[in-house]
Amino acid sequence: MSKRGAAESLEELAARESPAPKRVRVEDVVDETYTNGNGLSNGTSNAESTPDIVGAADELEEELGEAAGGLDDEENQAAAPRQKAPTEGYDDLYLDTVNRSLLDFDFEKLCSVTLSNINVYACLVCGKYYQGRGPKSQAYFHALEDDHHVYINLESKKVYVLPEGYEVKSKSLEDIKFQVDPSLPKDEVNKLDTEPKNAWDLIGRKYIPGYIGMNNIKANDYFNVVMHALSHVAPLRNYFMLENLKEKSQLAQRFSTLVRKVWNPRAFKAHVSPHELLQAIALQSGKKFNLTEQSDPVEFLSWFLNNLHLALGGSKTKPGTSVVQKVFQGKLKVESQQITARADAGDRLRFEDDHVKTDIQRFMILTLDLPAAPLFQDELDRNIIPQVPLTTILSKYDGLRAQERLNTRVRYRLLHPLPPYLLFHIKRFSQNKFVSERNPTIVTFPVRSLDMSPYVEPNPSIFPASEPIWYDLVANIIHEAVRTRDDSVEGEAERKVWRVQLRDKAHDQWLQVQDLFVENASADTLFTKESYLQVWERRRTPRKA
Ligand SMILES: [Zn+2]
Numbered sequence: 074m075s076k077r078g079a080a081e082s083l084e085e086l087a088a089r090e091s092p093a094p095k096r097v098r099v100e101d102v103v104d105e106t107y108t109n110g111n112g113l114s115n116g117t118s119n120a121e122s123t124p125d126i127v128g129a130a131d132e133l134e135e136e137l138g139e140a141a142g143g144l145d146d147e148e149n150q151a152a153a154p155r156q157k158a159p160t161e162g163y164d165d166l167y168l169d170t171v172n173r174s175l176l177d178f179d180f181e182k183l184c185s186v187t188l189s190n191i192n193v194y195a196c197l198v199c200g201k202y203y204q205g206r207g208p209k210s211q212a213y214f215h216a217l218e219d220d221h222h223v224y225i226n227l228e229s230k231k232v233y234v235l236p237e238g239y240e241v242k243s244k245s246l247e248d249i250k251f252q253v254d255p256s257l258p259k260d261e262v263n264k265l266d267t268e269p270k271n272a273w274d275l276i277g278r279k280y281i282p283g284y285i286g287m288n289n290i291k292a293n294d295y296f297n298v299v300m301h302a303l304s305h306v307a308p309l310r311n312y313f314m315l316e317n318l319k320e321k322s323q324l325a326q327r328f329s330t331l332v333r334k335v336w337n338p339r340a341f342k343a344h345v346s347p348h349e350l351l352q353a354i355a356l357q358s359g360k361k362f363n364l365t366e367q368s369d370p371v372e373f374l375s376w377f378l379n380n381l382h383l384a385l386g387g388s389k390t391k392p393g394t395s396v397v398q399k400v401f402q403g404k405l406k407v408e409s410q411q412i413t414a415r416a417d418a419g420d421r422l423r424f425e426d427d428h429v430k431t432d433i434q435r436f437m438i439l440t441l442d443l444p445a446a447p448l449f450q451d452e453l454d455r456n457i458i459p460q461v462p463l464t465t466i467l468s469k470y471d472g473l474r475a476q477e478r479l480n481t482r483v484r485y486r487l488l489h490p491l492p493p494y495l496l497f498h499i500k501r502f503s504q505n506k507f508v509s510e511r512n513p514t515i516v517t518f519p520v521r522s523l524d525m526s527p528y529v530e531p532n533p534s535i536f537p538a539s540e541p542i543w544y545d546l547v548a549n550i551i552h553e554a555v556r557t558r559d560d561s562v563e564g565e566a567e568r569k570v571w572r573v574q575l576r577d578k579a580h581d582q583w584l585q586v587q588d589l590f591v592e593n594a595s596a597d598t599l600f601t602k603e604s605y606l607q608v609w610e611r612r613r614t615p616r617k618a
Contacts, residue, residue: 155208156237165243167222167234173275175200178253179288179334179346182227186211194224197232197249206233227253248339254330255337262314265336266307266578274343283336284577286344286589293351293364294588298573299374300347301586302548302608304335305575306494312396323353325384344589370550370571370606371438371498378437392435401496403439404488406472406530407432409481422475422482433488438496441466443514463518466499470528487528489535491542495525497607501552511554511567517600520546520576520583523609544609549574551602574599 159166177200182193184204193202194212198221203212212224216235223241225232230250232241265283272282283304287297304310313329314336327350334345348364355363358376362368378397387395392402409430412421443466446459468474472486501512524541531538553570572587574594585594 197223269579280343288346289588292367403492489532543612548608550606
């Protein structure tokens, strides 16, 4: 076994043009935790009297490798001196070379050379990722070749100077450590929706934590809008900002990191790249959802909520076993009856007294159907866009109106207790004869005080029958069909663009986010767009505000 390096004076370091000509071997490897606080290396000792001790796991591994393979003189020549601590009086050496504007910790933590995700460091001078910090590691070579000396371990968030190898414990690096994995204490998280906060990024741009841009890397706008909507569901957000998820899967951990970055009050830049989470999702979904092909936000949300529930250890059969189900899951009564062959047109939807089958189903997303859009035009030949109130399409769940599904008549009614948050999917796309059809009907709604009581089966033991059940809108994902010239087809092609409108409770305003663009929105005109997915929050007090 060997240990390498020793503390050397700064003069000696400065005098050397190239890596250390010699390499000091010492007798044994001592665990770093054991040696911490040993007071080794005051900067003036030499290799003979004070052996340097290196003990991080990666170095130990390399030590073992070296011990097995042996070292020739050339390798000895290539090694630079190792230090346990900075030379006295020079503990901020190299820190002025750190370039915060080049730092971005959003991308998957892979070594830029080996593509390994194990033991990765970010160079704080140029922002690139490199594996390891021991001699022969990529970070070590980068330090020697490019003269970049300050590195952060992306897992432990410890900062090291290479090639010397000592840890820097300067307070001036705290802001960088915070960017890697921003986390707020509970009392701050609890105030996110009540205390209005403004923040400024590195270049002095003002932003509101929680309402920042999200990078559309290629075609992941469908994902961005869902992430923003979920990041504004307070109990879900607070759970992922505060719980320790180290034992959970990458999906849960990376979602947690993304939520914490969205709400980062000390961000270097006023946007986030969801690359790490997208990579985990692409892997887990077998590339069904990825960043290069646009998917449907509702399909994605459904997949994501189910997988997030399982990632948290939620049960496949038992309800309410994760925060995801506690927040979104509700119950629905489904009554169905076969339509008999002799039923004439008028009878098809009339329930007969016998043979009504009743099922209780659980849901997380409620689908709302739009009335068929008429294709008439006015006298000026303009298309008239039809409108329908939200309450009209919600009447699907009033338990009275029967609908035809295949050869079955069905009626639905929600059951008490309704979940704290309701997700409405306004179904505007349908696959028809190999063509995706879009229903452009505009759904009108108030942003506050939606009474859900007409759609819930009375159950006085849970909720007073006469009282309204108020919900307020917190997020509204909207669709826009953008026509672009497309040479591959005749004339123009239609492209889907996704945006999300979010309620900023602390500032009492609405903001609209499309990828990197954040702008104010007016509560009065939210409904003028093609709503596709809505998140409604149950009001805690039953009285109308
Ligand atoms: Zn660098």
